[in-house]
Amino acid sequence: MVNENNGRIYTAEEIQVLTGLEPVRKRPGMYIGSTGERGLHQLVYEVVDNSVDEALAGVCDTIKVWIDKDNSITVEDNGSGIPVEIHPQTGKSTVETVLTILHAGGKFNNSAYKVSGGLHGVGVSVVNALSEWLIVKVKRNGKEYMQKFKRGVPVTELEIIGEADSTGTTISFKPDKEIFDVVEFDYKTLEFRFREMAFLNKGILIILEDRRTNTKNKFHYEGGIKSFVEYMNKNKNPIHKDIIYFEGEKDNTVVELSMQYTDSYSENIYTFANNINTQEGGTHLSGFRTALTRAINDYGRKYNYLKEKDENLQGEDVREGLTAILSVKLFEPQFEGQTKTKLGNNEVRGIVESLVYDYLTTYLEENPKSGKVILEKAINAARAREAARKAREISRKRSILDSITLPGKLADCQEDNVELTEVFIVEGDSAGGSAKQGRDRKYQAVLPLRGKIMNVEKARIDKMLESEEIKAMIAAFGTGIGNEFDVEKLRYGKIIIMTDADVDGSHIRTLLLTFFYRYMRKLLENGNIYIAQPPLYKVTKGKTEHYVYSDKELDELLEKIGRSNYTIQRYKGLGEMNPEQLWETTMDPEKRILLKVSIEDAMAADEIFTTLMGDRVRPRREFIRKNAKMVKNLDI
Secondary structure: OOOOOOOOOOOOHHOOOOOOOHHHHHHHHHHHOOOHHHHHHHHHHHHHHHHHHHOOOOOOOEEEEEEEOOOOOEEEEOOOOOOOOOOOOOOEEEEHHHHOOOEEEHHHOOOOOOOOOOOOOOOOHHHHHHHHEEEEEEEEEEEEEEEEOOOOOEOOOEEEEOOOOOEEEEEEEEEOOOOOOOOOHHHHHHHHHHHHHHHOOOOOOOEEEEEEOOOOEOOOOOOHHHHHHHHHHOOOOOOOOOOOOEEEOOOEEHHHHHHHEOOOOOOOOEEOOEEHHHHHHHHHHHHHHHHHHHHHHHHHHHOOOOOOOOOOOOOHHHHEEEEEEEEEEEEOOOEOOOOEEEEOOOHHHHHHHHHHHHHHHHHHHOOOHHHHHHHHHHHHHHHHHHHHHHHHHHHOOOOOHHHOOOOOOOOOOOOOOOOHOOOEEEEEEHHHHHHHHOOOOOOEEEEEEOOOOOOOHHOOHHHOOOOOOHHHHHHHHOOOOOHHOOHOOOOOOOOEEEEOOHHHHHHHHHHHHHHHHHHHHHHHHHHEEEOOOOOEEEEEEEEEEEEEOOOHHHHHHHHHHHOOOOEEEEEEEHHHOOOHHHHHHHHHOOOEEEEEOOOOOOHHHHHHHHHOOOOHHHHHHHHHHHHHHHHOOOOO
């Protein structure tokens, strides 16, 4: 770690005050991104980030987080404790200063923290401002102190409540329901983030407890990001046994890399800067990609895997099947964008490229068996890429849609404005016919597919492009795929998966979502993909018809209309509905129910798709066993 503290406890003078707190409650989205689930959980991350910063400074090794039964959160660490002395600028205790003034904290002063992961631009003061109540307890100087706040305003002074033989900070808070759309924390969301944090900071212990359900987990990984890659690949098939790992430092920037190739066809590279998940990449990712491509090409040339007449391998070739974690820790990270998901420090690109190239060159020289399988995989990926290029060229010369032999072709809409258009992907002639007749032709298109599409998790791009159904979708959407993917060319603002409410329909949805995730991920990230919700039942009583979308809704309806003199029709397929019914229940924007598909966490999504659609049976069986109790509408 880059750390000038050497375990030294920071002081009140090192806490620098930048601005006030007043705007936070008026515009909370500016500070935490949203007032939905993402913003709600960001409150927890902000508090925990402060504790992790203490760990980076060498004064904390254990962080406890628990959700209480009232949906409040407590975060406890054994760090040095927030200073309690009077702050020279504010005239108030440093505890109160940190909790009531925006951007007041040790990480804004260079002498307190050399590396800070929690510098999200907001901090614990924003958590205080957006909480119904907050209580802070500090153990420091042999005493325990406490102060209480309500919606960011102190309701007590900082007072001594007892003696203490250790140090640390405990913050408890309850999000304000006047601010947030939802105030119930999701254990799985927190679990994933804290596992990630423990991987990124080897040796730290994070304990997460849910007192609502008596669930508890401990996250502690001495192997750090090496253990992270091992965890990510647990349901995959590595092509070399060892996990490639190194840690290096240059110009006060620490670079840590862990990577391993598998026999899959997709790349999974995750980058972090000061523990922050840089989902949009940045200069550290650019440096890594350049170094990886150059090192493998140089090795291939030197040992004749690549002949003189062969072209160099491209970046996508050398990254096929790669799982990698790249973590950099630097003094003053510069992030692009409000949500801080792209690293912008230009000097980091050269640092990462230099360190990674030197290490990978040495690794390949010292591990010729691994070098051989890595080169062979990259060369096979290059051949597949070339085959796919030729297939696309052929497709451009003749309209793909004209060459499709499906019984039903794309029924396009009249509107050209992408923001207004939508395309329904349906399976089969019957449903396709009803959808075409029932739709609003002005802005709704219909693309029928024949049966289940190819499982792209088990196929390279060249084989995938032999599928008529997949070619039809690519042509209809207009975006292209892979390196040629361009979201600006998307022809429809909404792509709606409309399948039967049975097991086969669920399988088709999963296959389609796997395709979108692996080859058109930007559509998921942008919120262009939706799942239609056709009714499960039609309940008729007299001349009145009711469409019902869940078993719970059915029970509620039957209680309301009386449990006699009615008939229930269970819809197993969209084809059972005539065009008018399909429009009224599933396609009419005024009445329908659509579920937007989004990626809150790419690593969690990758794990699910690998488990469900990959080659290994045992992880899939275990996944089904664990989640069977959540299955609804199972056809048997």
